Amino acid sequence: MELVALVILLALVEYQFFSFKVGMARGKYDIKAPAITGHEVFDRYYRVHMNTLEQLIVFIPAILVFAYFGDPTYAAGLGAFFLVGRIMYFVSYVNDPAKRGAGFIIGWIPTVLLILAGLVSVVMQIVG
Numbered sequence: 001m002e003l004v005a006l007v008i009l010l011a012l013v014e015y016q017f018f019s020f021k022v023g024m025a026r027g028k029y030d031i032k033a034p035a036i037t038g039h040e041v042f043d044r045y046y047r048v049h050m051n052t053l054e055q056l057i058v059f060i061p062a063i064l065v066f067a068y069f070g071d072p073t074y075a076a077g078l079g080a081f082f083l084v085g086r087i088m089y090f091v092s093y094v095n096d097p098a099k100r101g102a103g104f105i106i107g108w109i110p111t112v113l114l115i116l117a118g119l120v121s122v123v124m125q126i127v128g
Contacts, residue, residue: 001067003073004063007083010033011056011079012056014052014083018048022045032112041094047093059114063079063114063117065114065122066078070117070120073120078110079118085104085108
């Protein structure tokens with residue numbers, strides 16, 4: 001479970017980094033709080049940040065369930081792909097939103113696999 005905890009903490013560090021980049025973009029592009037739009041590049045940083053939050057809501061419970069009822073090493077491995085996908089998503093979305101697809105898919109597929117593997121693992125525990 002230590003690897004799973006590490007992956008989750010790295011996902012939170014990654015999210016905090018995206019948050020920091022939103023704040024920096026807010027200052028650079030003079031977007032006054034509470035505005036959440038106002039400059040195309042700021043909007044890109046903001047969307048990456050919010051999309052990552054949306055993904056974390058699913059990713060964290062999924063990795064925990066599969067790690068607990070299934071295999072923590074595989075869970076951590078899938079989680080590592082999630083982290084890489086989020087970095088790719090961040091870089092591509094900020095540079096050219098039209099090219100964000102690969103990063104999104106590389107981060108999304110592990111989450112789907114974690115959900116499915118967690119579901120199978122829980123059902124296997126129930127039926128014995």
